[in-house]
Structure formats: structure tokens, C-alpha cells
Amino acid sequence: MFDTQLKLNTLKHKIMISKKLEAAINDQIALEEQSSRIYLAMASWCESQGLSGAARFLYQHSDEERMHQLKFVHYLNDRGGYAMLQALPQPGTQYKNMEELFDQVLKHEQHVSKKINDLVDICLEERDHTTNNFLQWFVTEQIEEESLVRSVVDKIKLLSGSTAGNFYIDNFLAGLASAEAAAEASE
Numbered sequence: 001m002f003d004t005q006l007k008l009n010t011l012k013h014k015i016m017i018s019k020k021l022e023a024a025i026n027d028q029i030a031l032e033e034q035s036s037r038i039y040l041a042m043a044s045w046c047e048s049q050g051l052s053g054a055a056r057f058l059y060q061h062s063d064e065e066r067m068h069q070l071k072f073v074h075y076l077n078d079r080g081g082y083a084m085l086q087a088l089p090q091p092g093t094q095y096k097n098m099e100e101l102f103d104q105v106l107k108h109e110q111h112v113s114k115k116i117n118d119l120v121d122i123c124l125e126e127r128d129h130t131t132n133n134f135l136q137w138f139v140t141e142q143i144e145e146e147s148l149v150r151s152v153v154d155k156i157k158l159l160s161g162s163t164a165g166n167f168y169i170d171n172f173l174a175g176l177a178s179a180e181a182a183a184e185a186s187e
Helices: 002-014 018-050 053-077 098-126 131-156 165-186
Strands: none
Touching: 018 053, 018 098, 053 131, 053 165, 098 131, 131 165
């Protein structure tokens, strides 16, 4: 009896995050997991089209999104909340070309940025400075992600209609993937 009461009291004191923020972070966990699945499906499509550089780039980004998901899971659990996985819709599997695919990547990254900003807004409303501080890493990450994808989209549009365009973009993305892997290895 005493042990059970002690555990309940310990759990009550551990809760450091509001239910509203807990629900919003759980939604973000689902979005990060969905992002990973979207990029995994896109990578598979690229690989099936012979675009190994683009596939490698997207496989890496799929892994990165899963790491983002895990950061949110650990943070929420550490703050006394409970990270719960949700059902996810199946990602798209067909694209007309790389331009359409990367246009969708950019739109998706912009959506993720909006959702991160929405989380920051909740933190400001609730005066949860700890979670706001945690989220600033994601705010910066989204600026970098949107910039990177926008540069890829710009290059694809520049080469639109060129017979060698896909080859160039695929090699460019392979180079980006190699540079990102090297940067991660040095951290």
C-alpha cells in the first residue's frame, strides 16, 4: 500500500507539461513519423526510376525525420507526458517526375515549419519556456530544411526540359547526401 501511494505521488509530481501541449507534441510526433514514411516512399520511387543519388538523399532524410520523432518522444516522456504513436495514412507512391516530387517535399517541409511554429505559439501562451527552448532547435532546423529543398527545386526548374537534367540533379543530390553523411560522422 505504501509503495503504491509513493509511486502515485512520484508520478503526480513528475508531470511538468500541460495536457494541451502534450496532445500537440503527440501530433508532432505523428507528423515526424509521417515525414519519415513520405521520404522513404519517395526514395523507393527514385530508386525504382534509376535515380540512386536522389534515393540516397531521401533515404537519409527519412532517417533524419525519424530522429526528429525520437527527440520529441524522449522530450515528452522526460517532461512527464506520454508519447503515443498514432495511425498514419499511406504516403504517395507515384510521381510524374523529380520536379513534382521535390515540389511536394518543399510543400511538406513548409507544413512541418508551420506546425513547429504552432507548437511555439502554444508554449508562449502557456508560458512554458522550457519547451519553447527545446523547440528552437526545430525552428532552426526547418529554416535549413526549407532552404535546402528550395535550392533543389530551383535547380530542377532550371534544368526543366533538358535531357541531361535528371542526370545532373541525381548527381547533385548524391553529392549532398555524401556531404550530409560526412557532417553527421564528424559530429
